[in-house]
Amino acid sequence: MKRWCQQGNGALLMVMLLAASGLLLMTGMQRQLDSALSLTHDERRYWQTRVLAESSLQWGLGQEWLMGNRSDEQCLGYAAEGLQVCLRQVPGEHYMLLRGEGHLPRSSSVMVLYQRVVPIEPDGETSPLKPITGGWLDFCPERQEAICGG
Template sequence: MPNRGLKTRRGFILLSWTLLLIVLPLLLLTGLERRWLLALQAQQQQRRYLQALTQSLSALTLAPYLVWQPAGPQWQCHHVEQRQLCLKQRLTCPEMALLRVAPVTPSITDPITLYRFVKQPRVHKATPDRDATHSRPVSLEWISGGWLDSCPEQEATLCQ
C-alpha cells in the first residue's frame, strides 16, 4: 500500500510540473504581446505626430509665397495641405504680424499649432506699367528666431 501513495504523489507532482511548464510560457507570451501592442500604439502615435508636424512645417514654408494683404486685427487665412495659415497684426507691436499654422479641423490626434513672427507685409507701389488697382503685397519676411509652438500673446484668446 505505501507504494501506491508514492506513485499517486509522483503522478500529482509530474502533472503539476507539466501544467506549470505549459502555463508559465503562456503567461510570458501574453505579457510580451501586450508590450508589443503598446509599442505599436506608441509608434503609430509618433508617426501621426511627425506627419502632422511635417504638414505644418510644409505649410509654414509656403506662407511667404502666398498673397497676403497688410495684416489687421482680424485673422486672414489660406488653406494649404489640410492646414490653415492665418495672419494677424500684433496688437502690442503693429510693425509685426503673427502667422499661425493650425489644422483645418483640430483634433486630439492632430493638436499641432505653430506660430511665427513676421514683418508686416508691405504693398507694392504703383508703377507706370501697373496702376494702383493692381498693387499687391510682397511676400512675408521672417523675423529670425521668431517661430514658436505656443501662443506668444499675453491672452490666449488673441491666438484663436
C-alpha cells in the first residue's frame, strides 16, 4: 500500500487564485470609485459656478445703473465674492439684458445666465432694475449674440 504525502500545492494554488481574483475585483472597484469621485467633483464645480452666476444677477438687480447712455454695455464686479454682471440695452426693444457670470478661482469654468430687465426709474439718471417675469434664461436670448456680450 502506497502512502500519500500531502505537499499543499493544491491549497496554495487555490489561495493564490482567490487572492488574484480579489485583487482584480478591488482594482475594478477602485476605478469605479475614481470615476464617481471625478463626476462628483465636476457636478460640484457646476453648481458652484451656477450659484455665482445667479448671485451676480441678483446683486446686479439691486445696483444703481446709469440710464443716460443705454447704447453701451455697463459692467460691475464685486471681486471679494467673484461676482460679475453686465447690462446692455437690446436694440429696438423696451427691455435691457442683464448678464451674470460665475467664475471659480483657479478654474476655467464659467457660467453665464441672462435676465431681461427694465429700469425701475427709467427717467432718472440712475436706477435699480426690475426683472421681467419669465425673462430669466441660461442661453443668449437674442439672435445677434454680440448683444449678449461675453
